[in-house]
């Protein structure tokens with residue numbers, strides 16, 4: 624079965640009790656025992672397992688080519704579970720332009736005190752090698768393309784370096800989705816998603832998921848953290864995510880096409896200093912992205928000439944593109960990352976990050992152009 628078909632069918636047969644084609648939403652928290660005390664359906668209590676959540680997990684495992692998927696209440700809950708559940712606790716090597724939520728986890732919660740985080744620019748494989756070897760690194764956290772600098776990391780090479788040092792390599796695949804990039808095929812030990820983004824696809828659910836290959840040492844710890852620590856994905860969010868998955872391959876195609884056009888238009892504008900997007904032939908990540916992805920995604924950043932003030936002025940003049948955080952939905956969103964992330968941000972002052980949505984690309988371009996034209 625091909626990916627497009629899996630996205631619609633895996634985990635979801637026609638409901639045998641009613642013939643329903645669309646999967647039922649099971650909100651029940653508890654399930655009846657038989658007279659003999661056993662659970663004839665296999666379900667007991669929703670924190671342990673729920674039919675709608677199981678269906679979402681089965682679909683995600685199939686799309687990533689994994690063995691199991693474990694769904695959490697958010698992407699951050701999934702990340703926290705991987706950090707707490709990886710077998711050798713200690714040093715964790717992370718990207719220096721890591722997703723900002725990980726920095727907050729380090730700075731604002733007990734996780735920062737319990738683990739030793741080592742940031743490194745993973746495009747530099749020698750630097751990664753040095754960071755990983757010679758110390759008891761348990762986990763290498765890979766994000767590609769990265770946020771907000773849209774850097775591309777060589778997944779196969781990074782996983783090999785991690786594994787040779789005895790560490791697990793986990794890839795945050797939120798931005799690429801399994802449609803464009805499948806890290807398990809490049810040797811990753813697990814794949815993580817914020818399903819809040821492209822998988823849901825409509826900015827209306829929050830969930831996270833980790834997919835593990837057969838025999839993964841992460842599988843049991845993650846399942847136990849899900850059950851017993853309890854940050855499980857809600858049945859309704861799983862149901863919405865399953866609905867989103869059906870159109871994920873089609874949406875990604877449209878997202879990618881729109882982003883390429885928007886990147887070209889921005890690149891040609893006189894007030895834009897630089898466009899960060901691996902789909903552009905002269906982007907430093909272009910060749911690598913062409914090798915390990917089947918499309919360049921729809922997240923891009925551009926640097927406005929004139930710094931923070933000019934960037935804020937451009938964002939302020941937009942009429943269609945929404946000034947809001949997050950990404951991966953039908954609405955195009957824009958954000959000035961330096962002001963969101965604060966003094967530790969690696970985002971240049973003039974950088975605006977765009978999640979190119981599913982509006983007509985020319986309308987997105989027209990909006991950006993009128994906003995940029997307003998600069999002196």
Ligand SMILES: *Cc1c(COP(=O)(O)O)cnc(C)c1O
Pocket residue numbers: 697698699700722724766770795797798817818819820829830831
């Ligand atoms: C949004 C996001 C997360 C966190 O997911 P939540 O669902 O917001 O908790 C993690 N990684 C990346 C790359 C993201 O974009």
